[in-house]
Amino acid sequence: MSRIDFDIAHLLAGSLVLISFLELYQDRLYALLNVFAAHALVLAASVAWQAFIQDAPHLYVTAAIALTFKAIVIPVALHRIIVRLGIHREIEKVVGVGAAMLAGMGLVALSMVVMLRVTHGADPLAREDLAFALSVVLLGLLMMVTRRNAVGQVIGFMSLENGLVLAATGARGMPLVVEISVAFSVLIAFIVIGIFLFRIRERFDTVDVQVIDRFRGERR
């Protein structure tokens, strides 16, 4: 493949990591949603690029899904939820932004170390992509465990999953990528609907996970 292809793919993957950091940085829900939309957008672009350079048309489907579903539908839906449930707009964090950032750095470094052990037999693009994907995944997880309220966690989960899609598309010629991305979209839909359900059935007066946990086991 030509040099430029490589650089573009590299650039997209790298910027995905960067946006993950931005998500980690946000402390207002709306802003977070917008950043996530950007995240999904970049992902879509990267997937499309992969489809182009691997000339694997089915990947365009994945890209489309990423674009429509993650970059538009979900953010809008979450917007609605926030409005509907009147969640206050602050994101309660467990650790401060600075600490989260530092942790994020550490994770990125870790994923680099782990991935660069891979022998050069695998083509470099795949290696770099995997390294980035792993960092995105870890950052997503980090976000899930440092955010207190459900929307934040959902977004964390989704960016984690973006990392997965990045890795999957980066894996040249991997079958079932489309199916998997669809399956994941279903999963996320479930989560979102789940939040709705809790609200609509008047079960919980907020989706703050801690409050849900008030009903944890052995409390009878």
Added chain:
Amino acid sequence: MVVIRDLIIQGAQMLLVLLLAPLFTGFVRKVKARLLRRQGPPLIQPYLDLIRLTRKEVVLAESASWLFRVIPYLVFAATWVAAALVPTFRTGLLFSWSADLIAIIALLGSARFFLALAGLDVGTSFGGIGSSREVMIASLAEPAMIMIVFTLALIAGSTQLSNVAEFMASPQVGLRVSLALALIGLVMVAIAENGRVPVDNPATHLELTMVHEAMVLEYSGRHLALIELSNSLKLLLYVSLLACLFAPWGIEAAGASVPTLALGAAAYVGKLAVGGFLLALFETSIAKMRVFRAPEFLGVALMLGLLATLLRFVSGSF
């Protein structure tokens, strides 16, 4: 022929101890009285007591069981058998091998076991006191005795009383530390087992300090006679045990002729006299101790015995 002769001698031995026992008791009392500047009862007083008691009718408590009536005979039998197995004037008795030193102690133990039961049978508080104290004393006296037996057995290489006695008589046994310890221990045990001063006082009644007398308080008539007799037998047994172990001179070996046997018998009586005198002297010169001092007293005996055994274990030269 030999068997018959041995049988006769064995029988003679049994009768001898049976007849000598009350006399010895009387002798000790007499000496004690004399030492206290008293006239004292005649030597044969114990015989008279026994006869009087056997003549009397038995007054049995309503709550007494059949066991209460059997026990005196059991106690007497066990003690008598034990006493008959201790060589007095001749070793190698016919049945001496039927029970060694450990068995003799166990026989006395069973006598005490049943006597203690008798103390509980009628269900009076005094009997209870007696039994519980008796077993407490025994629980220390018996192990002490066993330890002493160990020492002797390890010196003589046998628990067979006749063999031990013969070995003791032989010149190869010199003065040994362990022997001395064993002697002291055995004397202490003997005093405790026979309920003599300072552990118990055979002459007291109606005192909360008494042990043996309280246990047999409910006995009367022939039962009491048997128990008294077995007490005398026990006393005699211990003295002759001391005699044949630590003063084995004059004990005839098996197959000795009749005159020498007579000589041995004379020596035996002499030893008894000395033993009785010493006992009386000791008893008059010391005061009775509290009941709960007795464990300490016997604990010393046990320690002595254990020490002696340990020495023997560590080296044969002690």
Added chain:
Amino acid sequence: MTFDAVTGVLVIPAVAAALLAVLPGYRITARLNVAATTLTLICALSLFFVRPAPGVYLLVDDLNGTFIVLTTFVGFTTSVFSLSYIGHELETGRLTPPFVRFYHAMYQVLMFAMNLALVANNIGLMWVAIELATLTTVLMVGIYRTHEALEAAWKYFILGSVGIALALFGTILIYMAARPVIGEGLAAMEWTVLVTRAGAFDPALLNVAFVFLLLGYGTKVGLAPLHAWLPDAHAEGPTPISAVLSGLLLNVALYALLRFKMLLAVNAAALAPGPLMVTLGLLSLVFAAFMLYRRRDIKRLFAYSSIEHMGIIAFAFGMGGPIANFAGLLHMTMHSLTKSAIFFAVGHVAQVKGTQRIADMGGLTETHPVLGWALILGVVAIAGLPPLGIFMSEFLIVTSTFARAPLLAIILVFGILVGVAALFLRLNSIAFGEPRGSSAKAQASYVPLFAHLALVLAAGIYMPPALVAWFQNVAGLLG
């Protein structure tokens, strides 16, 4: 492709699910449910005799043969059990007819998903199947729609999804490792191909992949510290589902792990998966053993005991070697049968006593002798006492381990002992003592319960040579 047994175990549940989703009426649907599981079981048993050649997507070999038969069997008995159980739930009104219909449909979907995960010859397909199984169980756990049920479902859902995500990443990595060797396309995700070529894979990639798979599927297996969803899901869902979860879903996830362990075992340069599994196993065992002490809910109690035993099984497979692997397989089979039997008993007990609180049930052997003694027998079995099967597996595991790694064996035995003590502490207050709670007659179906216990008992005393040969063969495969 032609209809063979393998497609059978997939098609029958799928069709049944579709039917049950539309058919009304409890009587028919429940019966149909049983019928479907019966057919599936028959198909699975037929695999003993005619085994189709591995295709691109589907595969049956000794290893998953064991699991398929076990799964379909327990699925069958559980459906029989839920016949009476769900009936009772309808009477008491805890479930409404539409939900019962939903339950039956979901039950078949779950069966389909688990069978698919087992027969899949493609790591991607297997992953999809396990995700499907997870989602269905999530829905079933939440079926009572009480605070606790929904909360348990939610917890299960979130943790499960994360697990799934991690597993997927691992799967992708495996593909990445395979591609340079095998080339692009489906071939690089087929077990049959992977196992043969795994020796040439990039070890570093394999290691990272295994870490992710261990955590991803380990979440499903319920190994500590990934176990959090398990106790609540067991406690709040309907009991048949608890039985299936403990008896089957955990096994399916474990099966996936074993497959990947085989891959790493082939590759000499890769890190040995044994130590990781041993560590997680012991951690789960000891942790769960201590957690048993403070349990007040009977179903949560046995859920923790499932974690404990999954720990033991993971430990056994981690130790490896013919004896330990054999013991691991045996233990897994026995645990599935015993634990589901226990949940059958517990389900009826909870229905009779009208509560799951241990404090409110007592003197069971006096109020309900059959149920009580069945429960005792189950606990005796799960505690690894003779004459039941788990004693044999624990005997083999401990003895074989103590000769090789005494320290590990001591930790193992310590955990087992603590667990046994805790189990019997609870059992005493349930089965003995002054009778508490209602002593109403239980309309229970004892057949599946005692069928399982009988099998476990038989295994403890005598194992048919055919089964033994099969197990030994599999143990050899696991290396």
Added chain:
Amino acid sequence: MTLTIALGCAAALLALAAVGVIIGRSPAATRVVYGASLIIAAVSFIAGLVQLVGAAAPFDLTLPLGVPWLGAHFRLDALSAFFLIVVDLGAMSASLFALGYGEHETAPQRVLPFYAAFLAGMTLVVLADDAYTFLFSWEFMSLTSWALVMSHPRVPENVRAGYVYLVMASFGTLTLLFAFGLLAGPDGLYTFTQMRAAHPSAALGALALILALVGAGSKAGIVPLHVWLPLAHPAAPSHVSALMSGVMTKVAVYGFVRIAFELAGPPAWWWSIVVLAVAGATTVMGVLYALMQHDLKRLLAYHTVENIGIIFIGLGLSLAFNAYGMTFAAALALTAALLHVFNHSLFKSLLFFGAGAVLTTTGERDMEHLGGLIHRMPQTAFVVLVGCAAISALPPLNGFVSEWLTFQAILLSPQLPSWGLKLLVPAVGALLALSAALAAACFVKAYGVTFLGRPRTPAAERATETDRFSLAAMFFLAALCLVVGILPGFFIDALAPVSTALLGARMPPQIGAQWLSIVPIAASRSSYDGLLVFLFITLSGTLAAYAIHRLASDRLRRAPAWDCGYPDLSPATQYTATSFAQPIRRVFGTFVFRAREQVDMPPPGDMRPARLTVQITDPIWDYLYAPLVVGIGVAADRLNRLQFLTIRQFLSLVFSALVILLLVLAIWS
């Protein structure tokens, strides 16, 4: 052949258990089950007897059961034949006793099935010849006896007893599992034949022996692993208590002997140090505990602990002699131990039967509420008296013979070269003597307070003689006690094959000795003739009685007790068990049990009664087990917080696990 019969009997017992499950509730069930088990046990007893006395070659048999590639190996050699006899003798007498006693059982369906299964389990243990079969039967035995302990589950103490028992049993089994895992080696040579051939290294054998001591000892009840025993044995129905105390503990001894003398390879001298030290402590602690009890069955259970100690003293001595190649002395010690195994199984069963008879007629286990039973149940009183005399090691009964042999073995030990043993053995001897004396004291208390004196409660007054089956069983055992006591030679000779098989040496044959006396080493050294002593005592006793009644008076008058002229007081003034033990408690209890007496004396003019309370603390429980329980509780509480985390916290657990593993990877290369 004999092995096949024995196994058949075990199978029959298992079938009987199944029958018991089915017909459990029917009135005839008791007779059926106990009668059948009596017959089966008798058959198997004969098989064992033929094997032992016939000194036949060992039989081997392998069934396709258990671990598949291994099979279930069974073997009937001299050792297992002897213990088979012990088991079946106990089983026979217990079944006979239960034919009457079982009628009073309120919940037979909870007892009958497990009873038969329990017997089968014990039989299988002594027959097993591979690790799996052995442990299988071993744990099966524990399990069935646990079920029997739980047969009256409404009583909280029983539930607690059963719990402690089961936990200790599992602990013991797992320890034995280690021992066998060690002996079997990594490639799983599980059959005893392979282990015998293996010749383990010294260190390995030592470890195996210690594990066996802990594992088998926890079942036999050696201090400090005895805690379950005095709880569990009394909780079971009395005939089961008899089996557990008299027989099951012996099966545990069998397990130890099998491992220590056969499988663990040639002994090192210091093994015996461990065994002897533990045994000495067990002996004295057991009897001291017993002296503090006033619950009849618990007192008996503690005496089991004591006697197990005596047995282990013999075994320890045998190990020591064996280590130095003094095989004859070793044979003497081993024979003493095994004979005591046999004797204890006899009189302990007898005594538990007596306790059961008392329990059924009075409903009381507490001696303080009994008394005067000799008047109402004279025959029971007589046999129990025999049992008490036997366990107190009084000649001419059997208990004395085995203790006498043990003493003889101790007297041989100065020849041992090792200094540690030179110092330890005399101390152990002293402990043995002490415990013998204390045991006698304790049984004076037990018998005197229970059967003698005046009844302390209406329940004791209303007592009646027990049924004929129970009496038959008790008289049978009492007769055996006497026979073994006066004719020990035959039994010692019968044990010769065992010591020959284990040590390659035996005691000199006793049958030839004059007047049927026993001569352990040489006539010049020591000898004992129970028969002659017995004849002497009976002869002189009857002679005295005859003479006195003939020559002097035989008149007798009943009158109120004299008691130093005090008026006839209420039965409450009698000595109780507690007050009887007071002097001994004062001597030994103050430092062992920190026994304290508190007198609450009301001031003058106050009418309330003065109270004296005795407080006793169990050092072993307080310092060994209580901390353990507390520790586990604390750990459970700490970990239990993990049940109450939020989803996010659980996620962070997963997250940290992932990061840690990745770090491991990053570092590992």
